[in-house]
Amino acid sequence: MNTVKRSFLNCGLLILALAFVQCKNENKETQTLDEDATKVDQEVLKEDFGTTPDGEQVEQYTLRNENGMEVNIITYGGRITSLTAPDAEGNYEDVVLGFNSLEQYLEDNPFFGALIGRFGNRIANGKFSLDGEEYTLAQNDGQNHLHGGEKGFDKVIWTVEEAGPRMLKLSYVSEDMEEGYPGKLETIVTYTLNDDNSLDVDYEATTDKKTVVNLTQHAYFNLSGDFSESILDHEIKINADQYLPVTENLIPTGELQDVANTAFDFREPKEAGKDIEASNEQLQRAGGYDHNWVLNEQDSGMRFAASAYHPASGRFMEVHTTEPGIQFYSGNFLDGTLPLQYGEGNYEKRSGFCLETQHYPDSPNQENFPSVILEPGDTYTSKTSFKFSVK
Numbered sequence: 001m002n003t004v005k006r007s008f009l010n011c012g013l014l015i016l017a018l019a020f021v022q023c024k025n026e027n028k029e030t031q032t033l034d035e036d037a038t039k040v041d042q043e044v045l046k047e048d049f050g051t052t053p054d055g056e057q058v059e060q061y062t063l064r065n066e067n068g069m070e071v072n073i074i075t076y077g078g079r080i081t082s083l084t085a086p087d088a089e090g091n092y093e094d095v096v097l098g099f100n101s102l103e104q105y106l107e108d109n110p111f112f113g114a115l116i117g118r119f120g121n122r123i124a125n126g127k128f129s130l131d132g133e134e135y136t137l138a139q140n141d142g143q144n145h146l147h148g149g150e151k152g153f154d155k156v157i158w159t160v161e162e163a164g165p166r167m168l169k170l171s172y173v174s175e176d177m178e179e180g181y182p183g184k185l186e187t188i189v190t191y192t193l194n195d196d197n198s199l200d201v202d203y204e205a206t207t208d209k210k211t212v213v214n215l216t217q218h219a220y221f222n223l224s225g226d227f228s229e230s231i232l233d234h235e236i237k238i239n240a241d242q243y244l245p246v247t248e249n250l251i252p253t254g255e256l257q258d259v260a261n262t263a264f265d266f267r268e269p270k271e272a273g274k275d276i277e278a279s280n281e282q283l284q285r286a287g288g289y290d291h292n293w294v295l296n297e298q299d300s301g302m303r304f305a306a307s308a309y310h311p312a313s314g315r316f317m318e319v320h321t322t323e324p325g326i327q328f329y330s331g332n333f334l335d336g337t338l339p340l341q342y343g344e345g346n347y348e349k350r351s352g353f354c355l356e357t358q359h360y361p362d363s364p365n366q367e368n369f370p371s372v373i374l375e376p377g378d379t380y381t382s383k384t385s386f387k388f389s390v391k
Contacts, residue, residue, distance in 0.1 A: 040163045049074050050102030056157050058102050061168050063193040068092060069388070071193050076105060077154040078115035078170050078189055080219050082341070085197065085388040088314025093225030095315065095388075097352040098341050110333060111218040114154035115189055116147045118174060118181050119372070120216035121292070121327060121361035124251045128364035130182065130210055130373070137180040143249055147218070149179035153187070154218070167192045176209060183209030183376075198387035205380040212372045213380045214359045216323075220331065220352030223310035223317060227340050231331065231353045232273025235309040238266035238328060240293035244360060245282055251362050252369075256294055264291065269309060272330055272353065287332035288350070292325045292360050298370075302383060306355050314390040321357035321384040324370045329354040357384040 040046070045062040052058065058076045069092070072082045083096040098112050099105055105112070126137040126145035137145040147154065158170035167190060174185040185207050192200040203215045222231050243264045244252040259265040263275035263283060276288050283289070297303050305326050306319045319326070331350040338347045363369040374380050 040160070043165045044163045045165075046163070049076070052076070052102070052106065052157070058157065059160070061160070061163055063166050063168060063191065065166060065193050065195045065197065067195065067197060069193065069197050071191065071199055073168055073191055074102075074105070075158050075160060075170070076102060077113075077156065078158045078172075079105065079154070080113035080191075080217070083199070083219070085223075085315055085317075086390060087225070088390045091225075093313075094341070095221055095223050095225055095317075097220035097222060097227055097347060099339070100341055104339070109338060110220075111147060111154050112220060114218045115158070115170075115215070116218050116356075117153035117187065117213070117215045118148050118179065118185060119145070119212060119214045119364075120147060120218075120356060120358045121214065122146050122251055124249070124362050124365055126180075128212065130212070130364075135180055135182060144251065151179060153215075158189075161188065166194070181211055183207035183211035183374075185211060185213065185374075187215070189215070196387065197389060198385050200383065200385045203380070203382040205374065206376075206378070207374050208376055210376065211374055212364045213374045214363065214372045215380075215382060216327075216356045216358040217384065218354060218356060219386075220354055221308065221317065222352045223308060223315040224313055225315075227342065227347060227351055228345050230273070230348070230350045232271065232276065232350055233310070233312070234272050234353065235269040235311065236266050236272050236328065236353075237269045237307045238293050238326065239296050239304050239306065240326070241267070241296060242294040244292045244294065244325075246285060246291060246361075248285055250286060250290065252292065252360060252366065254366050254368060259293075264289075264293075266293075266306075266328075269307070272350075276330060289328050289330040290332060292327045292358070294360075295321070295324055295326060298324045302385070305357060305384075308353070308355070309391065316389050316391050318387045318389075319355050319357065319384065320387070322382055323357040323359065323384065325358055325360050327354065327356040327358060327361075329356065357382075 049058045049060040060074045063071045081098040082094045084092040123145040126139040138149040162169040169190045187205040190202040242256045305321045331352045360369045363372040
């Protein structure tokens, strides 16, 4: 009798053990498939950042290098929400303007930290033509089309293709005629944080129909680490002998004007605020700097484009790029209505600046500008690096 009971007991235990192993193996297989699908490294710091009104989950990823520098990026708009960099005494502070919640990013804001596409900057009258066919875009900046339209790349959820402790690869598929642009555009953007304290941003895009592409990153910087302070004391240098004057609607006139003996000469480091209030028609039209500079050495691949230095903290940022132009924007339209990410108060006028590497504004309508046309079978590529140090 006892022998029979023991046999049944042993048999039952064996069945339970086999079931447990089978269940464990199934879970392991599922986990492996999930990991292979997104290639998320086990050491990656990932957290929920909120849910959109449509029920889409937004995640935040943290990149960290061996020096302790950190970059936070959310999948909504591929936005950099914070970037900590050391000052001359080794103190790490956030130097990128942002918000604490998804709700604030979902509300109307000036593209804080966002990936911009399909076309960064302005297109006159929201129109352009390709092969004799006219395409109409949203006029979301007065008469102009700005930064990809009403729902540009800054307002979509990007898919995480791969994530590691120091890199994040995102993708987004923009369908044919989305925001008025022809062609199904498949875009990949990779953020890489290196141990030399540089953040690389690599862009790739392909299309199934002739289209225009101009991608950029719209981070606002304040190297002081105190976003209640103005950026007018930052020393800016831009590697450009020419810039693009604009009309009253901030569209390039088509002229490439020499910077020599003008308020736009940043060939040597100069405080952003030195000439910003000068009696200059161009500055008055934009309320400060909001212009594109024609970078030197355009055919030499990755090269120095610009730098910013904050003397009080010692923080120094260099920008290198493959792009032909850079938009220096001095935060003229920050109006004191958006809450600071840290502490009390709001983002006031000129509490952040942008150095947006890109092709020239309104390029689809100006034949003398470098082409932004992407053909089927070709791959759009671009790279920009932001390197942080002290001096």
